[in-house]
Amino acid sequence: xxxxxxxxxxxxxxxxxxxxxxxxxxxxxxxxxxxxxxxxxxxxxxxxxxxxxxxxxxxxxxxxxxxxxxxxxxxxxxxxxxxxxxxxxxxxxxxxxxxxxxxxxxxxxxxxxxxxxxxxxxxxxxxxxxxxxxxxxxxxxxxxxxxxxxxxxxxxxxxxxxxxxxxxxxxxxxxxxxxxxxxxxxxxxxxxxxxxxxxxxxxxxxxxxxxxxxxxxxxxxxxxxxxxxxxxxxxxxxxxxxxxxxxxxxxxxxxxxxxxxxxxxxxxxxxxxxxxxxxxxxxxxxxxxxxxxxxxxxxxxxxxxxxxxxxxxxxxxxxxxxxxxxxxxxxxxxxxxxxxxxxxxxxxxxxxxxxxxxxxxxxxxxxxxxxxxxxxxxxxxxxxxxxxxxxx
Amino acid sequence: xxxxxxxxxxxxxxxxxxxxxxxxxxxxxxxxxxxxxxxxxxxxxxxxxxxxxxxxxxxxxxxxxxxxxxxxxxxxxxxxxxxxxxxxxxxxxxxxxxxxxxxxxxxxxxxxxxxxxxxxxxxxxxxxxxxxxxxxxxxxxxxxxxxxxxxxxxxxxxxxxxxxxxxxxxxxxxxxxxxxxxxxxxxxxxxxxxxxxxxxxxxxxxxxxxxx
Numbered sequence: 247x248x249x250x251x252x253x254x255x256x257x258x259x260x261x262x263x264x265x266x267x268x269x270x271x272x273x274x275x276x277x278x279x280x281x282x283x284x285x286x287x288x289x290x291x292x293x294x295x296x297x298x299x300x301x302x303x304x305x306x307x308x309x310x311x312x313x314x315x316x317x318x319x320x321x322x323x324x325x326x327x328x329x330x331x332x333x334x335x336x337x338x339x340x341x342x343x344x345x346x347x348x349x350x351x352x353x354x355x356x357x358x359x360x361x362x363x364x365x366x367x368x369x370x371x372x373x374x375x376x377x378x379x380x381x382x383x384x385x386x387x388x389x390x391x392x393x394x395x396x397x398x399x400x401x402x403x404x405x406x407x408x409x410x411x412x413x414x415x416x417x418x419x420x421x422x423x424x425x426x427x428x429x430x431x432x433x434x435x436x437x438x439x440x441x442x443x444x445x446x447x448x449x450x451x452x453x454x455x456x457x458x459x460x461x462x463x464x465x466x467x468x469x470x471x472x473x474x475x476x477x478x479x480x481x482x483x484x485x486x487x488x489x490x491x492x493x494x495x496x497x498x499x500x501x502x503x504x505x506x507x508x509x510x511x512x513x514x515x516x517x518x519x520x521x522x523x524x525x526x527x528x529x530x531x532x533x534x535x536x537x538x539x540x541x542x543x544x545x546x547x548x549x550x551x552x553x554x555x556x557x558x559x560x561x562x563x564x565x566x567x568x569x570x571x572x573x574x575x576x577x578x579x580x581x582x583x584x585x586x587x588x589x590x591x592x593x594x595x596x597x598x599x600x601x602x603x604x605x606x607x608x609x610x611x612x613x614x615x616x617x618x619x620x621x622x623x624x625x626x627x628x629x630x631x632x633x634x635x636x637x638x
Numbered sequence: 639x640x641x642x643x644x645x646x647x648x649x650x651x652x653x654x655x656x657x658x659x660x661x662x663x664x665x666x667x668x669x670x671x672x673x674x675x676x677x678x679x680x681x682x683x684x685x686x687x688x689x690x691x692x693x694x695x696x697x698x699x700x701x702x703x704x705x706x707x708x709x710x711x712x713x714x715x716x717x718x719x720x721x722x723x724x725x726x727x728x729x730x731x732x733x734x735x736x737x738x739x740x741x742x743x744x745x746x747x748x749x750x751x752x753x754x755x756x757x758x759x760x761x762x763x764x765x766x767x768x769x770x771x772x773x774x775x776x777x778x779x780x781x782x783x784x785x786x787x788x789x790x791x792x793x794x795x796x797x798x799x800x801x802x803x804x805x806x807x808x809x810x811x812x813x814x815x816x817x818x819x820x821x822x823x824x825x826x827x828x829x830x831x832x833x834x835x836x837x838x839x840x841x842x843x844x845x846x847x848x849x850x
Contacts, residue, residue: 363719364701404830437722437828440820466832507829527826532702533720534826 257359257367265565268574269370272399272564276372277352279395283387285350285374290331292353296321299330301547303517310357312367324356328371329556330544336377337548345378345552352561366562373538373558377545380553382489385522385540386496392557393500396526396536399564399573403528403535404505406465407497408512409490410519410539412474413461415483419454430458434511437462453478465509468494474510493522518544524557530570535563578607583628585611585619587636594634641679641686642834645695645704647713651819652689654729655708659685661848662841685838693717696822705827706835711817712796716757722828724839725821728846734760734814737803738792739785744811751791754784761794764814782806 254260261269277287296313299306312324325331328351336347352372359365376388389407396403413434417427426445433442439462446455457477464470464477471491475484490508498506512523514537521540528535538557545552568574582601586594594610601608609628611619616633623631646652656666664681672678678687688704692713699707700719707721710730714723734757738744744751752773755761765772777784777793784790786806794814803809821842828835 363697406829436720437724437823439724440726441723465829507832509829527829529830532700532824532826 255367256361257365259366263577264569264574267577268569269561269565271574272561272568273352273370273372275398276395276559276561276564277350279398280350280372280374280391283348283374283391283394285348285391288332288335288349288351289353290325290328290335290351293322293324294331294334296323298334299323299326301330301518301544303515303543306357310359312356312358325353326357327355328353328373328558329375329541332375332556333377333544333554334548336375336552336554337545337550341550346384347377348374349377350374370561370565371558372561373556375554375556377554377556378552380521380540380542380555382492382496384553385493385555388538388555388557389493389497389522389524390500392524392526392536392538392559393497393502395559396564400528400530400535400567403526404507405497405502405524405526405536406507406509406512407490407494408509408523409486410513410521410523411486412478412483412490412510413513415480415486416454416457416461416478418482419452419480420449420458422449431513434458434462434513437511439463461513462511464511466507467504468508470508470510490522521555528567530567531560531563533560533563535560535567580607580609580626580628581630582606582608583611583619583623583626583631584608584634585613585616585631586634587616588614590634590636597632597634639684641684642706642831642838643686643688643704644680645688645690645698645707645709647692647695647707647709647819648689651692651708651710651730654819655727656687658727658842658845661845662838684834696721699822699824702824702826705824705831706838707822708819709822711815711820712757712760714820714822715763715815715817716759718759720825722823722825723820724823724828724835725842725846727819727821727842728850730819731817732796732798733816734764734794735797735810736764736792736794736812736814737782737797737808737810740807740809742791744792752789753792753794754781754790755794756781757794757796760814764794782808 306326311326314322316322332349332351340347354368354370356368359367374388374391376384393405430445433445442459442462446459449455460477464474471487474487494508518541519539520542523539525534526536536557536559540555542553545554584594584598598608598610613619613622620631646655656669659680660666664685666680668678669680669687676689680687690698692709695707695709696713696717696719698704699721712734750771750773752775753761754775754777756777758774758776761774775790781793781795782802784793785808792811797810800810823835
């Protein structure tokens, strides 16, 4: 049998030196931004029961989950997402905690991607979940935290806001089957104008059909609201738009200016999200670096009704950008080599401990003689060698 | 400002797209005299054309190293992926069809059928929609050979005129769907460079309508 003992599985890789420093730097900056906003860290198991993730609305297909069975034959999966385990946690162990709950995570997720498309199966993510609170203040707080955390790593990003409710308000007026609506939703998601037209041309003309047709094009600056208001005048749609507008202006005041966008065609996982949705993009990365939204129905799945909103940051993407921009601490090089003469190995270690206590990075010599130690220091560019003398 | 980068599927789609870009008024002389170069400036350097194989057009756009791409719907259906499909360009028209030996009734009988195709995913989703259990075999070259040699009962393939089928004693059993060239966009690019991309799409749409 061919042995795979010298390689890592496809979709995974080792991180070395600078990569680790950049990754830790990204994590440090992001989680610091979460902590100063009063969020507390939780860690959930690396693998959990499949049932935790089987909410069909959640949009995690079973084909992307890495599965195993436990000792009793029950299906378990490598954590494909952090929000659902945290929702489980909030609905069970934290049930009696005073709300709202402010939780954050910094842990990888695992998904099986098609081979050879250059996507990692292990993806580091960090994010926050604000559970047990709804309304403008809650949404705004999470958006602020998203902006601030991303700002600390990749200041040049664009944030776009959408609202799951707008699509629903339009869909309600069409009285179509679930399947047909899903076709429409997915055409809007992929901004596939041709496919959308094809579906909508088959429907009797109405204001809602026209509005649906425009939906994927309804992205941009503030002018989008005006156009959307004209397109759909039902009370529900109006309410959604005016709420989103309020959020938009509030976030704009955070200093985002024209880097804030609206996209009413943001309908990804639209049965999972129930309110505001948002994503962030940067020039350096071809996909979203941050994504989030309000998901008020998820916790029902775990037996506890609770509104919730949160977001996740693609830490791998942020790491890549920090690496590109040389924004990580330098690799610490030892300043001193401490060499103990014969019989002085322990004394040398003690001396080294004294130096490290002063914050000096040092190595202890593993060489037998002073000459070897000097040569070693030279070859490794260690500027100073200290000898701990032995009794001759 | 970085030029807007468009990946074109080499060959006929490339020619048709360049025609379209020229009608918009963009100077494409570099593409005509490309030599061996694969990245070519178009217009006054505001656009850069990249030439690639169909599957690679999607890969480049998906990863955001190209902002836009021109690729056939056939490749999009087979490869999938996540990107925006902005425009049906209207050229490169043909269709996906299920074809089998002339005079046989493909849908009769209860035996599981064997299908040969260069597009196994397209074939799979077509039969899934029909709730039919079929065996799919991927063939790289002339798929028409498979039923002739007795490897498969039918094929799912791109049909333009149908003359190759006819010459080999095959006929179209059913049209799976029609195909034409599409303009696709990277998800982040569309958001980050909205006005540039929208302006270009609008111009291309106008040319398309004029041609129709």
